[in-house]
Amino acid sequence: xxxxxxxxxxxxxxxxxxxxxxxxxxxxxxxxxxxxxxxxxxxxxxxxxxxxxxxxxxxxxxxxxxxxxxxxxxxxxxxxxxxxxxxxxxxxxxxxxxxxxxxxxxxxxxxxxxxxxxxxxxxxxxxxxxxxxxxxxxxxxxxxxxxxxxxxxxxxxxxxxxxxxxxxxxxxxxxxxxxxxxxxxxxxxxxxxxxxxxxxxxxxxxxxxxxxxxxxxxxxxxxxxxxxxxxxxxxxxxxxxxxxxxxxxxxxxxxxxxxxxxxxxxxxxxxxxxxxxxxxxxxxxxxxxxxxxxxxxxxxxxxxxxxxxxxxxxxxxxxxxxxxxxxxxxxxxxxxxxxxxxxxxxxxxxxxxxxxxxxxxxxxxxxxxxxxxxxxxxxxxxxxxxxxxxxxxxxxxxxxxxxxxxxxxxxxxxxxxxxxxxxxxxxxxxxxxxxxxxxxxxxxxxxxxxxxxxxxxxxxxxxxxxxxxxxxxxxxxxxxxxxxxxxxxxxxxxxxxxxxxxxxxxxxxxxxxxxxxxxxxxxxxxxxxxxxxxxxxxxxxxxxxxxxxxxxxxxxxxxxxxxxxxxxxxxxxxxxxxxxxxxxxxxxxxxxxxxxxxxxxxxxxxxxxxxxxxxxxxxxxxxxxxxxxxxxxxxxxxxxxxxxxxxxxxxxxxxxxxxxxxxxxxxxxxxxxxxxxxxxxxxxxxxxxxxxxxxxxxxxxxxxxxxxxxxxxxxxxxxxxxxxxxxxxxxxxx
DNA sequence: AGCACGCCGACT
DNA sequence: GTCGGCGTGCTC
Numbered sequence: 001x002x003x004x005x006x007x008x009x010x011x012x013x014x015x016x017x018x019x020x021x022x023x024x025x026x027x028x029x030x031x032x033x034x035x036x037x038x039x040x041x042x043x044x045x046x047x048x049x050x051x052x053x054x055x056x057x058x059x060x061x062x063x064x065x066x067x068x069x070x071x072x073x074x075x076x077x078x079x080x081x082x083x084x085x086x087x088x089x090x091x092x093x094x095x096x097x098x099x100x101x102x103x104x105x106x107x108x109x110x111x112x113x114x115x116x117x118x119x120x121x122x123x124x125x126x127x128x129x130x131x132x133x134x135x136x137x138x139x140x141x142x143x144x145x146x147x148x149x150x151x152x153x154x155x156x157x158x159x160x161x162x163x164x165x166x167x168x169x170x171x172x173x174x175x176x177x178x179x180x181x182x183x184x185x186x187x188x189x190x191x192x193x194x195x196x197x198x199x200x201x202x203x204x205x206x207x208x209x210x211x212x213x214x215x216x217x218x219x220x221x222x223x224x225x226x227x228x229x230x231x232x233x234x235x236x237x238x239x240x241x242x243x244x245x246x247x248x249x250x251x252x253x254x255x256x257x258x259x260x261x262x263x264x265x266x267x268x269x270x271x272x273x274x275x276x277x278x279x280x281x282x283x284x285x286x287x288x289x290x291x292x293x294x295x296x297x298x299x300x301x302x303x304x305x306x307x308x309x310x311x312x313x314x315x316x317x318x319x320x321x322x323x324x325x326x327x328x329x330x331x332x333x334x335x336x337x338x339x340x341x342x343x344x345x346x347x348x349x350x351x352x353x354x355x356x357x358x359x360x361x362x363x364x365x366x367x368x369x370x371x372x373x374x375x376x377x378x379x380x381x382x383x384x385x386x387x388x389x390x391x392x393x394x395x396x397x398x399x400x401x402x403x404x405x406x407x408x409x410x411x412x413x414x415x416x417x418x419x420x421x422x423x424x425x426x427x428x429x430x431x432x433x434x435x436x437x438x439x440x441x442x443x444x445x446x447x448x449x450x451x452x453x454x455x456x457x458x459x460x461x462x463x464x465x466x467x468x469x470x471x472x473x474x475x476x477x478x479x480x481x482x483x484x485x486x487x488x489x490x491x492x493x494x495x496x497x498x499x500x501x502x503x504x505x506x507x508x509x510x511x512x513x514x515x516x517x518x519x520x521x522x523x524x525x526x527x528x529x530x531x532x533x534x535x536x537x538x539x540x541x542x543x544x545x546x547x548x549x550x551x552x553x554x555x556x557x558x559x560x561x562x563x564x565x566x567x568x569x570x571x572x573x574x575x576x577x578x579x580x581x582x583x584x585x586x587x588x589x590x591x592x593x594x595x596x597x598x599x600x601x602x603x604x605x606x607x608x609x610x611x612x613x614x615x616x617x618x619x620x621x622x623x624x625x626x627x628x629x630x631x632x633x634x635x636x637x638x639x640x641x642x643x644x645x646x647x648x649x650x651x652x653x654x655x656x657x658x659x660x661x662x663x664x665x666x667x668x669x670x671x672x673x674x675x676x677x678x679x680x681x682x683x684x685x686x687x688x689x690x691x692x693x694x695x696x697x698x699x700x701x702x703x704x705x706x707x708x709x710x711x712x713x714x715x716x717x718x719x720x721x722x723x724x725x726x727x728x729x730x731x732x733x734x
Numbered sequence: 735a736g737c738a739c740g741c742c743g744a745c746t
Numbered sequence: 747g748t749c750g751g752c753g754t755g756c757t758c
Contacts, residue, residue: 016758
């Protein structure tokens, strides 16, 4: 008799022990009874029954494994141990962690046969008659000729062919016996190495060459390189050439991209370069396809995987390199359930496998930049822009006492008019990230601050009060500015919708395109909107974050950033970093060499160091300045943090639960706790929300403290009455 | 998370 | 007199 410890998909931080008449390997899936239910569990430990005590348990308290789904483990040890690490680090239940990591096919009660049948794929290959026919094929059979040509060098999976050719074309080739369908075993030995088309590459610039050289000289050990290069400096070419070297050595490559960055064009570029299908993973890939790619990557059949966040959980036969493009992008952090950061996890995986990690960005996150500056990461620079100098000049619009219409300075409205009349596009950008309205003096720019925390007070319109989100101090709204005694106190609070309306009033004959999450719910709607913009259907573009990601706007010659101040005076300590990244990304994406553009930042604080640095010295300087501030305030990345969030219909319950959480923490000299304080969005769907920020100087101390907190929370009645969650390395304060 | 048990209000 | 509301408790 054996004791089997299994991870079961429930939100409980423990394994469950079952009995079985034989030993089971780690990673084997089993069906186990669980309460009144049957669940698919994953074997984590297996040992023979030893002590009498254990023997007694086998015929009493323990239940038996119901059935074993796999004859050999489908889940490799590497993933299993990564799962354990994740569960420990993010303090997330192990069963749910594995659930998040694995394709849904493995979590459902799918038999081994059913899963393995996926690796026997229908494929299409050309016959000698087909090759002969290529020269004699009638001119009107265009598609048939195209498909034959595609098959000439190598056969293709039927599912891939079907995406590009109709059934009629495929059937025609089979009927004429020019091509034949056959079973291809995707688990067969690695065979792509000699099929790659390599060497077809542009000559690298001196800087690119240097970066490629540094990375490829150490492909057999763990290292992290930050590829720090402005938009258009050719980061992708560096990736491609490094990837080529890795593939040549028979190793696989994983490329992670932000959610919005994975376009068909990107995939095509990789496929064209290497002449081999790429495994593509994102939220829209079907469960079946996902399972296929998972198996193909695991067996070594797929040389290259490109995917979003969750692709970091792909198993590999022999991984040789991980690339994370646009590493600063927040979409790499999962915001619910297992709140992992794919970029951080990429570093963990690369280290465990002893392979290099390349992080690319024009605007590196402060976490990554700090690691590059302190020498933990290699810092590789690409400064040259392929098309010459940055075509966008940046200016400050001083808003103090300046007449404003619809949130835009009159001076800029005139300029916008000129640009539109010249046949160009104008982009009006509203920065709403980490937005919390502050009380601002329109005459002098003074912002009402908390006397205790020296942080801006948040304006609560309904309660007619100012509140500090750091210490919960509050006071009434003053009538006059504390500083210059002017009575023109204003609160910013414009949304994209209102902005669009106001602009339509100002420019009645102009077509306005709104680009934000609300207007473009689906990815298709977003693509469609971008196509319209490229086609010149709209002259005025109004957008949020989303426009700064991935897309180029060649006809935009003027960019207006409406509200810089809300980022300078945000309760979110990352707001300034995000603003700097946005402005820089936008500047890189608007205009082109022969059509120089201008960018305007509207602010009541023209002298603010962040604004000044951004305009005159660029992101790299701002980022270093922000890092220095973070260091003196001893916040991330100079300390580590986690956030406990709670919500309930009753506000006092939220307070109580988080206060209990706080009281479970070690003393203040080890851990500093802030809160319970307001979340940036205080009430959502009728539920009051608050958070407790927990800071420590080391990951170890934080982890330990959170374990105390967790055991107190799971045992307490107060916590059971609220919805609560724990977010290690949290970046979301909403 | 599910899925039970359990003890109080409006219905055949 | 039952049906069903969701509070509390357990799952090897």
